Amino acid sequence: MAKNPLKVLVTGAAGQIGYALVPMIARGAMLGPDQPVIIHMLDISPAAEALNGVKMELVDASFPLLKGVVATTDVVEACNGVNIAVMVGGFPRKEGMERKDVMSKNVSIYKAQASALEKHAAPDCKVLVVANPANTNALILKEFAPSIPDKNITCLTRLDHNRALGQISEKLNVHVGDVKNVIIWGNHSSTQYPDANHATVNTVNGDKLVPDLVGDDKWLKTEFIATVQQRGAAIIKARKLSSALSAASSACDHIRDWVLGTPKGNWVSMGVYSDGSYGIPAGLIYSFPVTCDKGEWSIVQGLKIDEFSREKMDATAKELMEEKSLAYSCLN
Numbered sequence: 001m002a003k004n005p006l007k008v009l010v011t012g013a014a015g016q017i018g019y020a021l022v023p024m025i026a027r028g029a030m031l032g033p034d035q036p037v038i039i040h041m042l043d044i045s046p047a048a049e050a051l052n053g054v055k056m057e058l059v060d061a062s063f064p065l066l067k068g069v070v071a072t073t074d075v076v077e078a079c080n081g082v083n084i085a086v087m088v089g090g091f092p093r094k095e096g097m098e099r100k101d102v103m104s105k106n107v108s109i110y111k112a113q114a115s116a117l118e119k120h121a122a123p124d125c126k127v128l129v130v131a132n133p134a135n136t137n138a139l140i141l142k143e144f145a146p147s148i149p150d151k152n153i154t155c156l157t158r159l160d161h162n163r164a165l166g167q168i169s170e171k172l173n174v175h176v177g178d179v180k181n182v183i184i185w186g187n188h189s190s191t192q193y194p195d196a197n198h199a200t201v202n203t204v205n206g207d208k209l210v211p212d213l214v215g216d217d218k219w220l221k222t223e224f225i226a227t228v229q230q231r232g233a234a235i236i237k238a239r240k241l242s243s244a245l246s247a248a249s250s251a252c253d254h255i256r257d258w259v260l261g262t263p264k265g266n267w268v269s270m271g272v273y274s275d276g277s278y279g280i281p282a283g284l285i286y287s288f289p290v291t292c293d294k295g296e297w298s299i300v301q302g303l304k305i306d307e308f309s310r311e312k313m314d315a316t317a318k319e320l321m322e323e324k325s326l327a328y329s330c331l332n
């Protein structure tokens, strides 16, 4: 029997991530090849004409799974009954700007949109915040939408996770699909800690630990970490625009694994509401290794954390606590 369509909200849909993301959703990359979708696209009035152009293109592309498109500048209409909300709307970082510079513009948007989601989305709506500062925007959204369960509000660090897989695949000259279980700890910012201590590569002789295969602790502790941390900035420098196709693809990965489950033996990184696991202060949206099953994520427990990792995990938690107070000062 054909499934009922799911409603997917994309905010900032006239922007560059939105333009890459909506066709991926309409092709089934987010919710599966047998799941019909209705896409709700929200943007602000100055972008209304461009948004309508995106709607025209979605119609023109004749996607079999696409059962409807709403293109609107009305946040209530956009949020109405949505099952999945991908929050991309906001102001992107430009060359030379730190993420903190975009904070004051973006946190007030997330405060306002929290109440629209709370009142009008489906009660079990799953929320993914992409717009920067992603962790802190998600936290503000959570705090101003108290009736949405904590577990339903997440932010995107899957792009960083995928970047880490990509760097290891290039270093070891193996296919990226054979690398798994890297971890992004903390903030989607240059303080994030990309950790390959538990990552493995699938070889003809079974799974091998990445640190053993790399055999160069210095690379993993310096160049690898710095490259992943700075990849967003490197793309802005090269494109004069922030990442879009990789961000959109990673957003699909995030929701797909959350809804449909992570493959057995694999974990992924998601920015989720911290419960104090690994000594990270509760009440932050912090990126952890998670597995997903039946639409629920759980933090992978019991991983051994060495002193080097501990320091890096705490440094990015500290930045998130500072961002949280800065966000509140911007809202006051």
Ligand code: NAD
Pocket: 011, 012, 013, 014, 015, 016, 017, 018, 042, 043, 044, 047, 088, 089, 090, 091, 092, 093, 109, 129, 130, 131, 132, 133, 134, 156, 157, 159, 160, 188, 242, 243, 244, 247
């Ligand atoms: P963009 O400027 O191309 O698009 C943003 C869109 O949001 C614009 O169309 C704008 O009109 C719209 N917008 C602004 N205020 C809005 C509001 N109140 N409601 C709805 N829409 C609104 O930017 P982009 O390149 O698509 O990036 C979007 C965001 O994603 C940025 O904050 C960027 O920094 C962030 N980003 C995050 C990641 C990640 O991994 N978490 C990766 C890349 C980019």
Ligand code: LMR
Pocket: 092, 093, 099, 132, 159, 231, 232, 233, 235, 242, 243
């Ligand atoms: C990215 O990681 O590509 C984006 O978050 C852009 C940025 O502001 O770093």
